[in-house]
Amino acid sequence: MAQPHAVEVLLRPAVELYCVAVCFSAAVLCLIAPWSLALSPSMGLGSALGFLGFGAMRMRDALIILRYRRNIRRLPRYVMTSREVPVSQKRLFIGRGFLWDQRHTHRLMQTYRPEFRAYVEPTRLYRLARRLEERLEFASAPCSGLARLTAWDHPLNPAQPLPPVGGQARLHGIEPNEVDVTLPLGERVGHSLVLGTTRVGKTRLAELLITQDIRRRNAQGEFEVVIIFDPKGDADLLKRAYVEAKRAGREGEFYVFHLGWPDISARYNAVGRFGRISEVASRIAGQLSGEGNSAAFREFAWRFVNIIARALVELGQRPDYQLIQRHVVNIDALFMEYAAQFFARTDTKAWQVIVQIEARLNEKNTPRNMIGRDKRVVAIEQYLSQVRVYDPVLDGLRSAVRYDRTYFDKIVASLLPLLEKLTTGKIAQLLAPNYSDLEDSRPIFDWMQVIRKRAVVYVGLDALSDPEVAAAVGNSMFSDLVSVAGHIYKFGIDDGLPGAVADARVPINVHADEVNELMGDEFVPMVNKGGGAGLQVTAYTQTLSDIEAKIGNRAKAGQVIGNFNNLFMLRVRETATAELLTKQLPKVEVYTTSLMSGATDSSDILGRTDFTSNTHDRITTSSVPLIEPAHIVALPKGQAFALLEGGRLWKVRMPLPAPDPDEAMPKDLQQLADHMRQHYVDAGDWWESAGLPGLQNAPLPEDMLDDFRRMAAGELAQNDVST
Structure with missing residues (x-):
């Protein structure tokens, strides 16, 4: 509707309907009785068409007013099945909405004025x-x-x-003309941050984005990599990922890694693949506390894990949590094994001298710091102290065994509880897989394999049962992914394969729910430098304080937040979180009207005028923020403010999901999803809950296990053929 006036007022009676009624009546009169208006029949027809045309124009204006008033109270229903979600090769669909500007701030401020209360509040x-x-x-x-x-x-x-859905419908109803809101795919490498309190639509937005990522193909017909981190376990998210993978024909490349259901989970060695050997120690020791006096113990733990990892690699063994725990508890065995290999290469006669030294050892001639060690270890140490031999790995092992055993146990005491948690029960089979066990049909994956296969991976960390193990595994996965990203950045995806292209890149879409619980020092380079390797991170969390509390440093938290170029702000309860968006927006000028009236008495008692009066409207402008934190707090569920493409503010609402008849899951995954729905509660501080005792080792029905074994065996055979 044209607005020739300075102040736009849409909250008012639709007075255009009076004009419409008059125009319609006049048109009927011109057609039925043109003679009553002194018109001929032909002139009556022309006049009727003129009245109808003018009435149609005014009817359009009236409908704008009526629709605006309706949207202020109730928005039209917006429902979409997953099959109807548009998938583009150039843009990412987010929902429907509009680009927020000064007009919408002006309209929103009008809704809070008392004279418009009848159009905003619910009717009587x-x-x-x-x-x-x-x-x-x-x-x-x-x-x-x-x-x-x-x-x-x-x-x-x-x-x-x-x-x-709660909230205030007026926040979206102030613009009746919605459009599809999309984000150019080129902007996704700048990473996206989704903030919203519990149960306001974060998971629905994640499902919408994951659906498109799974089904998207590039110009060559290749799919994209999709990795989903779900710490607490959302059954609908798991179902959505599988259904979309099956719909796209990718169920053969769909992996489920779930700590709570090890019997049907794929297996993954969090420390088995690395670019530098020191990464193994960083991934394990990085889970230990580094505050205060704990920092020194963490450095000791890092050093000994690094010594063990280097020795294992030299011995031709792949590091895993079980091997590292075994040698941390008893490093003597590793020292003797490595010494045997070293002397077999360099000095074949050394063992004769070592055996003689071992035979002469007793409690009196054993050094005090070596008491409690194996005699063979003491003999090897004494032999090495007599000959000039330099080997960095052997020297590292020597420095470890020279420590007093009691002192050694104290300085690695903080490391052992973590390793115990990661190697207890059936979880040990997931995190330390036996590559030579052909009877185990559960697939083993690593990130480079996932990226090369363009696979879809769902990672359920069962944080409600054991948050410490979930955080440790999640951080290790992030660290491993950063290492793989660095390798891809330097050498490409197909490095080492025939016909490899050095600059080959593929989008790697990482969706991390409750990212604050998975966040560590390795997350900063992931979002800071991972874009060059194709990593596109979409992180979901509740407040900024969650990130700061996890990292423990305000500056580092700000560093993490500063690497997210796209911001989706759903309803939040923390003002500081809302200000992350509002402080980035400019102020705008809005118009306000005020009625001014007055009367002036005449001082002339003989005059014919006793007083004069005047009434006028005054239009003033005032500078206000584009949106306030209070508006973000009042958002309905499923709605968000999105800051995209370098500061463009969009008001978005996501479509409500509608069921599809073909959304079916395998029996094992369906049972897993049903269990997650029944037992995984939604809570704001889920990481503080005690969880469900015995959930990790809960047995599954035998028929379900048989189905999964047959499915996994078929996939394993297919992988062997392709290899």
Whole structure:
């Protein structure tokens, strides 16, 4: 509707309808009785068309007013099945909305003025119906039927209840003309941050983005890599990932890694692949506390894990949690094994001298710091002290065994509890897989394999049962992924394969829910430098304080936040989190009107005028923020403010999901999803809950295991053929 006036007022009666009624009546009169207006029949027809045309114009203006008033109270229903989600090779679909500017700030401020209260607040009939439902909740028939009638969610119900999304519909209803909101795919390498409190639509947004990532193909017909980190376990998210992978024909490259269900989970060695050997120690020791006096113990732990990892690699063994724990507890065995290999290469006669030294050892001639060590270890140490031999790995092992055994146990005491948690029960089979066990049909994956196969990986960390293990595994996976990204950046994906292209890149979409619980020092380079290797991180969390509390440093938290170029702000409860968006926005000028009236008495008692009066409207401008933190706090569920493409503010609402008839899952995954729905509760501080005792080792039904073994055996055979 054209707005020739400075102040736009859409919250008002639709007075255009009066004009429409007059125009329609005049048109009917011109057609039926043109003679009453002194018109000929032909002139009456022309006049009727003119009246109808003008009435149509005014009707359009009236409909704009009526639709605006309706949207302020209730938005139209927006439902979409996953099959209907548009998938583009150039843009990422987010939802429907509009680009927020000064007009919308002006309209929003008008809704808070008292003279427009009748158009914004629920009607008297609506409030009466809701009070009636409260009073008749436990009433018997026929009164209960009346309550059900008023609660009927249908447009024919004049007291139709509002959808259970909370918030204020006016935040989105101020713009009736919505468009599809999309993000160019080129902007995704700048990473995206989604902030929102519990149960406001973060998972729905994640499902929407994951659906497109799984189904998207490039110009050559190749899929993209999708990696989903779900610490607490969301059954609908798992179902969505599998259904979309099956719909796209990718169920053969779909992996489920779940700490809570090791019997059907794929296996993964978090420290088995590395670019530099020192990464193994960093991934393990990085899980230990580094504050205060704990920093020194963490450095000791890092050094000894690094010594063990170097020795294992030299011996031709792949490091894993079980091997490292075994040698941390008993480093003597590793020292003797490595010494045997070293002397077999360099000095074949050394063992004769070592055996002689060992035979002469007793408690009196054993050094005090070596008491409690194996005699063979003491003999090797004494032999090495007599000859000039230099080997960095052997020297590292010597320095470890020269420590007093009691002192050694103390300085690695902080490391042992972590390794115990990662190697206890059936979880040990997941994190330390036996590559030579051909009877185990559960697939083993690593990130380079996943990227080369363009696979879809769902990682369920079962944080409700054991948050420390979940955080340790998640951090190790992140660290491993950063290492792989560095390798891809330097050499490409197909390095070492025939016909490899050095600059080959593929989008690697990483969706990390509750990212604050998985965040560590390795996350900073992941979002800072991972874009060059194709990493596109979408992180979901509740508040900025969660990130700061996990990292323990405000500056580092700011460093992490500064690497996210796209920001999606759903409803939050923390003002500081809302200000992350509002402080980046400019102020705008809005118009306000005020009615001014006055009267002036005449001082001339003989004059014919006793007083003069005047009334006028005054238009003023004031500078206000584009949006306030209070507006973000009042967002309905499923709605968000999105700061995209270098500071463009969009107001977005996501579509409600509608069920599809073909969304079916295998029996084992369906049982896993049902268990997650029943037992995984949604809570704001889920990492502080005690979890479910015995969940990790809970047995699965035998028929389910048989189905999974057959499925995995078929996939393993397919991988062997392709290899």
